Amino acid sequence: MKISVKRVAVVAVLMIVAAVLYFGYPPEYKPVRFPDGKTFAFCIVDDTDGATLDRIRPVYDLFGELGIRSTKTMWVFPTNDSTHWPNRGVALDDSVYMSFLLGLKARGSEIALHGARGGNSTRDETTLALERFKNVFGSYPRVHINHYRNLDNLYWGADKLSVFPFHTLYSLIFGGAPSYGHDTLSEYFWGDIAKERISYVVNYSFQEINTLSVDPLIPYFDPSKPYVNYWFHSSDGGMLSSFCDLISKENVDRLEKEEGACFVYTHLASGFVKDGAVDSTFDARLRYLASKNGWFAPASEVLDYIRERRSQSDTITFRQRVHVEGRWLLEKALHGSR
Numbered sequence: 001m002k003i004s005v006k007r008v009a010v011v012a013v014l015m016i017v018a019a020v021l022y023f024g025y026p027p028e029y030k031p032v033r034f035p036d037g038k039t040f041a042f043c044i045v046d047d048t049d050g051a052t053l054d055r056i057r058p059v060y061d062l063f064g065e066l067g068i069r070s071t072k073t074m075w076v077f078p079t080n081d082s083t084h085w086p087n088r089g090v091a092l093d094d095s096v097y098m099s100f101l102l103g104l105k106a107r108g109s110e111i112a113l114h115g116a117r118g119g120n121s122t123r124d125e126t127t128l129a130l131e132r133f134k135n136v137f138g139s140y141p142r143v144h145i146n147h148y149r150n151l152d153n154l155y156w157g158a159d160k161l162s163v164f165p166f167h168t169l170y171s172l173i174f175g176g177a178p179s180y181g182h183d184t185l186s187e188y189f190w191g192d193i194a195k196e197r198i199s200y201v202v203n204y205s206f207q208e209i210n211t212l213s214v215d216p217l218i219p220y221f222d223p224s225k226p227y228v229n230y231w232f233h234s235s236d237g238g239m240l241s242s243f244c245d246l247i248s249k250e251n252v253d254r255l256e257k258e259e260g261a262c263f264v265y266t267h268l269a270s271g272f273v274k275d276g277a278v279d280s281t282f283d284a285r286l287r288y289l290a291s292k293n294g295w296f297a298p299a300s301e302v303l304d305y306i307r308e309r310r311s312q313s314d315t316i317t318f319r320q321r322v323h324v325e326g327r328w329l330l331e332k333a334l335h336g337s338r
């Protein structure tokens, strides 16, 4: 039988269109009923890169004034590689900083881990860091965020993607940093310890205020990344300008209307404070946001709440994985999302 090239091409195109529709179709979004009649949830997750008290204290004072409880990541040990700017910043060995963190915790905020330090840490060092964390704060961190080029990161760089050909595409386009926190053969392996002690790890960042609408499954377990108990995504507010854009009046009004949840990922040490004062645009937009009937709570508190009330399975399906990985890779290519 003669095979028509034209017919094969038509079938191939139809199959590609069907696959794009099947995997690209967004998952069904269901609003969550938040406690105390709150309309939406808003969680600020602060990456500690470059943090000094001068750079961040005024922002945290503003959060305190507005009743915003947040998730503040920290390092236990000072950097062992200050050649990279993101590795610099104060660590738990600074007693004034430790008091500041304990003060935040006492007011209901969450202290989370950003790796043992800005720079690589071996398994023994990470173990030591977690014990030190527990000694100071009374329990292990619930949330961990991977940092920059740390070799002890969990499923970082191209390893963020497990679906073919996204992993390969990422490596070709971005190169990226290797990560060995989940590699049992590496001296940086601590995946089993993370599995035992850490509840939530931040995965992808999106240009969307309602993080829950991008992926209603969060927090979820991904069988292809077994050392993380639950992943959650974030909304990109990495810099002052992107955070201000994210909490524009239109976006905040929409988050409220959709009864959504926002897990904003940010670096509060990156220009939010100038000459001792919080940036005026950020200040004004945050005040508008805080005037709404939102639940301004730490990430793990909101994630626990969502997880405990969910009826469906918390394991991501192959279709959901293709959808979210593909969407993130596209956003990364277009906007440089984290």
Ligand SMILES: [Zn+2]
Binding pocket: 047, 048, 049, 086, 114, 146, 147, 148
């Ligand atoms: Zn970082």
